[in-house]
Amino acid sequence: MKKIHTAAFTCCLLFLANCYTSAQKVDTHDSSYYKTFPNSLTVRFYFSKKYASIYFQPIGSSKNLQYRANTKVNMGIGFTYHNFSLNGALGFGFLNNKYDEKGKTKSLDLQMHLYPTGWAGDLLITHYKGLYAFPKDYASNIPGAYYYRPDVKFNLFGLSAYRVVNSNKFSYRAAMIQNEWQKRSAGSLLYGGGIYYSGLSGDSSIIPPKLTPSFLQAGVTNFHFVTIGPGVGYAFTLVAAQHFFFMGSVIANANINFSTDEAGGAKKNKVSFEPGAVGKAAIGYNGNVWDVSMNWAGNAFLVKEPVASKTNFLSTGNFRFIFAKKIMLKQK
Numbered sequence: 001m002k003k004i005h006t007a008a009f010t011c012c013l014l015f016l017a018n019c020y021t022s023a024q025k026v027d028t029h030d031s032s033y034y035k036t037f038p039n040s041l042t043v044r045f046y047f048s049k050k051y052a053s054i055y056f057q058p059i060g061s062s063k064n065l066q067y068r069a070n071t072k073v074n075m076g077i078g079f080t081y082h083n084f085s086l087n088g089a090l091g092f093g094f095l096n097n098k099y100d101e102k103g104k105t106k107s108l109d110l111q112m113h114l115y116p117t118g119w120a121g122d123l124l125i126t127h128y129k130g131l132y133a134f135p136k137d138y139a140s141n142i143p144g145a146y147y148y149r150p151d152v153k154f155n156l157f158g159l160s161a162y163r164v165v166n167s168n169k170f171s172y173r174a175a176m177i178q179n180e181w182q183k184r185s186a187g188s189l190l191y192g193g194g195i196y197y198s199g200l201s202g203d204s205s206i207i208p209p210k211l212t213p214s215f216l217q218a219g220v221t222n223f224h225f226v227t228i229g230p231g232v233g234y235a236f237t238l239v240a241a242q243h244f245f246f247m248g249s250v251i252a253n254a255n256i257n258f259s260t261d262e263a264g265g266a267k268k269n270k271v272s273f274e275p276g277a278v279g280k281a282a283i284g285y286n287g288n289v290w291d292v293s294m295n296w297a298g299n300a301f302l303v304k305e306p307v308a309s310k311t312n313f314l315s316t317g318n319f320r321f322i323f324a325k326k327i328m329l330k331q332k
Contacts, residue, residue, distance in 0.1 A: 029117075033169040035181045035288075037326050042080040042179040044291075044324035048089055049073050050109050051317055052128055052154060054200055056207070057310035062214040063138065065207065067200070069128040069154060070105040072096045080179045083116055103148030105130040111318055113176060113280075113297055118167040120190065122278070124299070126156040126316060139208040147210075151203040155224075156316055158299075160194025160278065162231065162251060175237060175247035175282035178291040178324040182245055187236030190251055194231065194278070198301065198314060199224030205263075216308040222262035225303050227276060229255035235280070243287050251278040257303045268306035276301045284322075291324040 029036070049071065056065040073096055076089025091099075105128050112123040131154060132146040133139045139147035164170065166188035174182040200206060201222040212218040233251030253276040261268045277300045284293025298317025305312060 029168045029171075033182070033184045033186050034171040034174055035183060037179060037181075037328070038082075039331055040179065040326045040328050042177070042291075042324055042326050044078050044080075044087075044178060044322050045076075046078065046087070046089070046320050046322040046324075047073060047075055047095075048318060048320045050111075051315070051319075052109075052126060052156070053134075053315055054154065055313040056215060056217060057308070057312065058211075058214040059216060060214070062211075065139065065211060065215065066134045067131040067149075067152065067154070068102075068134050069107065070099065070102040070130070070132055071107065071109075072099060080177050083114070085177055102132045102146050103130055103150065111297070115172045115177065118164055119161060119192075120164055120172050121159070121161040122194070122297070122299075123159045124156055124196070124316070126154075128154040133208065139210050141210065147208055149202060149208075152206065153201050154199070156196065156198045156299075156314075158194060158196030158198075160192065160231075162190045162192030162233070162278075164235070165189040165191075170235060170237060172235070172247075172249075172280075174286060175245065175293070176280065176295055176297070178286065178293070178322065179326065181286050181288065182237050182239055182247075183242045185237060185239045187234060190231075190233040190235055190249065192231060192251075193229060194253065195226070195228040196299075196301070197224070197226050217261070217305060219263040220261045220305070220307060223260070223305060225257050225259035227255040227257045227274075227301060227303065229253045229276065231276075231278065233278070243285050245282070245284065245286060247280070247282045249280045253277065255301070259303055259305055261306045263307075270304060270306035272304045274302040274304065274311060279317075289326055291322065291326075293324075294319070294321050296320070 052069040072091025074089035078087030108127040110125040114121040131152045169186040170188040174180040207215045207218045231251045231253035235249030237247040282295035301314045
């Protein structure tokens with residue numbers, strides 16, 4: 001199993017290296033559809049909210065168990081120069097007044113969304129410790145409180161790359177990183193693939209004691225999986241009056257999953273085929289100088305455990321509200 005995982009990661013890394021090398025070709029896009037600003041610096045002020053959750057399906061008609069990371073609303077600044085972007089944000093207290101009632105989540109969440117010419121790539125490095133069960137009162141022995149597990153850890157590491165076939169008319173950058181301007185409606189076919197590793201673990205059973213009779217996963221302390229597969233999708237930006245836009249893209253992946261459950265030191269493995277999805281969306285105003293917009297980027301996975309026949313659902317993503325300005329730099 002380890003050899004399969006290592007080989008799969010190596011293949012995906014080579015695929016990304018190839019796509020980014022190909023992206024160095026001269027840009028020959030149709031300027032009547034979108035405008036580039038090669039000698040500019042895009043600066044932004046933004047608010048963001050990341051999320052991560054995993055659903056376990058029960059026996060019969062009982063409610064799903066949903067674990068969520070308690071993430072903060074962050075406020076930050078950033079910039080983009082050519083294809084390089086850097087952003088930094090903090091979760092200030094005045095933006096998160098009711099944060100403590102769900103329990104604290106310690107996190108490391110790095111999401112890189114890259115758009116070299118003709119390609120769209122994602123790199124995710126996510127670690128959360130301390131999750132709560134949603135909704136309130138579910139699985140909790142305390143009325144009016146969330147069930148909180150400070151020991152439960154959630155990890156997601158992955159990368160993907162997708163070819164943007166119609167990159168001469170369609171721009172991801174205009175919608176997602178604000179350094180270009182889509183002036184006319186256009187879309188593109190997308191194809192490529194990705195590989196991800198994810199896991200959920202705790203010091204004791206992941207299933208809360210109160211819910212033990214309703215879940216076949218009772219007793220499992222560590223559940224993790226590797227998923228890999230090709231994907232195809234479509235992206236489209238609708239533009240009104242040259243400045244107002246809505247962009248949406250979705251990619252469906254045909255994934256093969258290698259999953260493992262561990263309970264009491266014993267491990268069980270399973271191989272299954274399940275779909276996955278990569279989505280992006282943005283809406284707002286864009287022009288020569290200013291951009292005011294909202295965007296979202298997210299991933300969704302379906303995966304089965306060795307000890308249960310029903311499918312788990314896992315989702316992660318990031319919402320942003322952005323004010324950006326393109327600043328023209330002096331030419332040498």
